[in-house]
Every structure is written in structure tokens, then in C-alpha cells.
Amino acid sequence: MKGYTYRTGDSEPSTHLPLWEALVTDSVGDVIEFWGFKRNHGRVWALLYIRREPMNARQIQEDLELSKGAVSMISRDLEQWNVVSRVRHPGSSAWHFVAEVDFMEMITHVLQEREGELIRRVSTDLKDAEKLARESKEVEQETLDRIKRMRTLAGLMQQALDIFMKTARLDVSDTRDLL
Amino acid sequence: MKGYTYRTGDSEPSTHLPLWEALVTDSVGDVIEFWGFKRNHGRVWALLYIRREPMNARQIQEDLELSKGAVSMISRDLEQWNVVSRVRHPGSSAWHFVAEVDFMEMITHVLQEREGELIRRVSTDLKDAEKLARESKEVEQETLDRIKRMRTLAGLMQQALDIFMKTARLDVSDTRDLL
DNA sequence: CCGTAAGTTCACGAGGTTTTGAACACCTAT
DNA sequence: ATAGGTGTTCAAAACCTCGTGAACTTACGG
Missing domain, CATH: 1.10.10.10 (Winged helix-like DNA-binding domain superfamily/Winged helix DNA-binding domain)
Structure with a gap:
């Protein structure tokens, strides 16, 4: 950590x-x-x-x-x-x-990049994993489902982070006017 | 082998x-x-x-x-x-x-704690700082305002994170039903 | 109980990141 | 041009965190 x-x-x-x-x-x-x-x-x-x-x-x-x-x-x-x-x-x-006064901008900007990169990589890896697992018989359906579930989870994470960053930025520009 | x-x-x-x-x-x-x-x-x-x-x-x-x-x-x-x-x-x-299936729970839970701890400390430190600055004359009003602004910013951060975590959890339990 | 396997703990080291400071490059004013 | 203060770079040092594995403790089965 x-x-x-x-x-x-x-x-x-x-x-x-x-x-x-x-x-x-x-x-x-x-x-x-x-x-x-x-x-x-x-x-x-x-x-x-x-x-x-x-x-x-x-x-x-x-x-x-x-x-x-x-x-x-x-x-x-x-x-x-x-x-x-x-x-x-x-x-x-x-x-x-x-x-400069807007450093929340910076946080969200850099987070945006880092997070984007990560999610992109994870998504393709999981997609590959699913494909491979499917090809190599022996893997039960439920397992395939679990991989798929993780994929949607990655997507949701991105979404959630986006929302977070938008509200953060919004809140702060509010604050900026306030001064 | x-x-x-x-x-x-x-x-x-x-x-x-x-x-x-x-x-x-x-x-x-x-x-x-x-x-x-x-x-x-x-x-x-x-x-x-x-x-x-x-x-x-x-x-x-x-x-x-x-x-x-x-x-x-x-x-x-x-x-x-x-x-x-x-x-x-x-x-x-x-x-x-x-x-267990709900590991988003875990993320939000632990983040909650860590983040709470951090925000708590920062808030009291900034409060102290403001008080001290005010006591030691020589500090202009605008400067005091800036400290205050940082305080509200800390609050907003907490709020934003809370929102993020709530939506994350929500989205994930949706997903969970889905399976 | 004892012997063995399972589980925990912890000092240490490997690996990675941040900071340092000395050498170097760059200005600017004269 | 040049002296002197400013700014940058980068290899080495300091630092921090994590995983390791040997020593130890615990639990089980016989």
C-alpha cells in the first residue's frame, strides 16, 4: 500500500x-x-x-x-x-x-490518464482470458460467466470513477466562484 | 521436476x-x-x-x-x-x-476507513492552522480565506468519494443479481 | 501423548521509488 | 566576453514496502 x-x-x-x-x-x-x-x-x-x-x-x-x-x-x-x-x-x-487555483483539474486529469490506461489493459486481458478459456474445453460455463462478470466490473469501475471525477470538478469550480 | x-x-x-x-x-x-x-x-x-x-x-x-x-x-x-x-x-x-463474491464491498469498506482517517486529520490540522494564522496578526484576510477554502475542499473531497463509493457498490450489487 | 503436517511470525533482503548533491548548462547584466 | 547567480540532470544514497524462508507454534490423527 x-x-x-x-x-x-x-x-x-x-x-x-x-x-x-x-x-x-x-x-x-x-x-x-x-x-x-x-x-x-x-x-x-x-x-x-x-x-x-x-x-x-x-x-x-x-x-x-x-x-x-x-x-x-x-x-x-x-x-x-x-x-x-x-x-x-x-x-x-x-x-x-x-x-494556479485549480488543482482539482490536475488531479482529475492525471487520474483520468492513469486509470484509462489501466482499465484498457485489464479489459483486453480479460477478453483474451475468456477467449482462451472457452477454447480449451474443460472449463465449465459458470467459470466463463465469472470471467465475464469481472469484465463488466472493470467497466463499472471506469464509469464510477468518471462520475466521481466529474462531480469533484464540478464541486470545486463552484468553490472557486465562491471566492 | x-x-x-x-x-x-x-x-x-x-x-x-x-x-x-x-x-x-x-x-x-x-x-x-x-x-x-x-x-x-x-x-x-x-x-x-x-x-x-x-x-x-x-x-x-x-x-x-x-x-x-x-x-x-x-x-x-x-x-x-x-x-x-x-x-x-x-x-x-x-x-x-x-x-466471497462481493469484493467491491471490501474496496469501499477499506477505502472508507483509510480515507476517513486522512480527511479527519487534515481537517483538524487545517482548522488549527486557521486559528493560529488568525491569532498571529500580520496575516491578511485573503490568506485566511485561502485556508478556509482548502478546508471546504477537503470536505468536498470526502463527499465526492462517498458518492463514488455508493454508486460503485450500487452498480456492483446490480451485477450480482444479474448472475 | 507423540509425530507430523499446517499455519504463523518476523528479521532480513530484494526491488522499487524519491531525494540528494555535485557537475554541468544557461542566462543576464555589466 | 565573462562572472556569478540560476536552473537542470543524473548517478548514487536514502528510504519504503513487500515477499521470503527459517524458526517457531498449533492442531490433528493415530
Whole structure:
């Protein structure tokens, strides 16, 4: 099972960040990790989101206690997913980052892909399995039925996930207006 | 009876199981893994499900090429989740396992718990964060709003997941009647 | 009871993923 | 052009999770 289970005991949140900021960034980190992203994707986005002004890589690195390389890679990811954008800040030669507000978009988007890929593969494999089982006599009807049942189940799963993602996105854009 | 089979190349599914069975068990393994369980949870359950008759640990171990210990632990988990039950088989001193049909139940159940735990923690952390931020002046209103927004977002997430799980369960029990 | 087979537990290691940091490449301002 | 700060890459390190198998415990049959 993935990492969303626990945070180590007392979990002293990052040292020199105000406690409340640490709580926010870590929370978002945990949630995002639940969805199969890296914890630090969430932490970086959250930091940018509550700071509300462009930050350069160096500040992020210090505040979240990450390495140079990590910040570079994480922010590239976030940028690619359009939840963070990179801007020039007057009076500085460094890039600065700002948070976009719709990160639910990102979650649903990436989930969409991952899930699609999975379901596609499973569906064809099960179809093959059914065909093979049917050819090799000796397999009872009830067994064939069970394979078929699993196939419809895969379909239902996809459907359900789609619904989930649609409502999620809907709910969040509602929220966005709200602010 | 050493294994002479040595297949290079792509994705050779477990060797001595009929190909179609391997396809089925591996597929279920992949799906279940997506949901944050172990791959072998899915494989064991699927094997029992298609075989349709009680199997003892030894058979499972051989068919899926697992270790003694693994089979023991995996089947304990499955049993705890009520997707497999342990029965006495006449004429044998060993326990035998059979698959229950509703494993969507299990997914939703366990997800329910894990997700609940997570959301609960995140909610209180964000509540604390908001309180702290408010106390330490210097924090602008807009920032407070953003924290609040994240809180409602956590709530929405929970809600969405609930909906998803309900529909999933519903769809599946439909399917169950269907057989 | 005893002997044997079945079942459980757990320290360890293999395998996989994330982070690090040093080397390298790229800008920008002078 | 070039110096110095910025940004990226990637091999190695740290980390985490799972499966293994030997040691142990339990249960059954005789």
C-alpha cells in the first residue's frame, strides 16, 4: 500500500516555517499523496498558494527544506500540469513561481490518464482470458460467466470513477466562484 | 521436476498456471493494486474466485508461486476483510479457502476507513492552522480565506468519494443479481 | 501423548521509488 | 566576453514496502 497511511508519530512539522504554514503545506502534501502524487508536489503548490506572491526556487527550497534538484524537478512537474506558472519578477534575474487555483483539474486529469490506461489493459486481458478459456474445453460455463462478470466490473469501475471525477470538478469550480 | 521453462521477453505470466487463469489473476491484481492494496491480495482472491472450490494454502502457494508466509498473511487479510472465508474440508486436516463474491464491498469498506482517517486529520490540522494564522496578526484576510477554502475542499473531497463509493457498490450489487 | 503436517511470525533482503548533491548548462547584466 | 547567480540532470544514497524462508507454534490423527 502506498504511503498515505501515517505520518510518523508526533511529526514535527518543518522547523522554521510558521507552524500554521507547516500545517497547511503538510496537509495538502498528505492529500496529494493519497492521490498518487508525490508529497512534495502538494507541499510546494500549497506554499505558493498561501503565500500568494511569486517565489523563487531558492525561497521554496529553504522554506520546505528541499534540495535544489528536488525543487527543480517538482516545479517542472507542477508547471507541466498547469497548476503552477513561472514568471519573471521585476528586479530579479531568477524565475518566480505562482500557484494556479485549480488543482482539482490536475488531479482529475492525471487520474483520468492513469486509470484509462489501466482499465484498457485489464479489459483486453480479460477478453483474451475468456477467449482462451472457452477454447480449451474443460472449463465449465459458470467459470466463463465469472470471467465475464469481472469484465463488466472493470467497466463499472471506469464509469464510477468518471462520475466521481466529474462531480469533484464540478464541486470545486463552484468553490472557486465562491471566492 | 525442475523448471525448464525460461521465457524471455515480455510479461511472462506465472509459468505453470493455464495462461487464461494467469491473465485473470494478474488483471485483478493490477486493479486491486491501483486501489492501494497489495497485488497479491487481488491475485489470491481472483484465483479462489475462478476456481470456485475450496483450495488449501499449499495449492495457492504453488499456483501463484508465493511463499508459505505470504499465503498465510495474505489470506489472513482477505479473511479479515470478509472477502474470503476459511472452511474445513472433509477428508483433509488443512484449512481451505473460498472466495466471497462481493469484493467491491471490501474496496469501499477499506477505502472508507483509510480515507476517513486522512480527511479527519487534515481537517483538524487545517482548522488549527486557521486559528493560529488568525491569532498571529500580520496575516491578511485573503490568506485566511485561502485556508478556509482548502478546508471546504477537503470536505468536498470526502463527499465526492462517498458518492463514488455508493454508486460503485450500487452498480456492483446490480451485477450480482444479474448472475 | 507423540509425530507430523499446517499455519504463523518476523528479521532480513530484494526491488522499487524519491531525494540528494555535485557537475554541468544557461542566462543576464555589466 | 565573462562572472556569478540560476536552473537542470543524473548517478548514487536514502528510504519504503513487500515477499521470503527459517524458526517457531498449533492442531490433528493415530
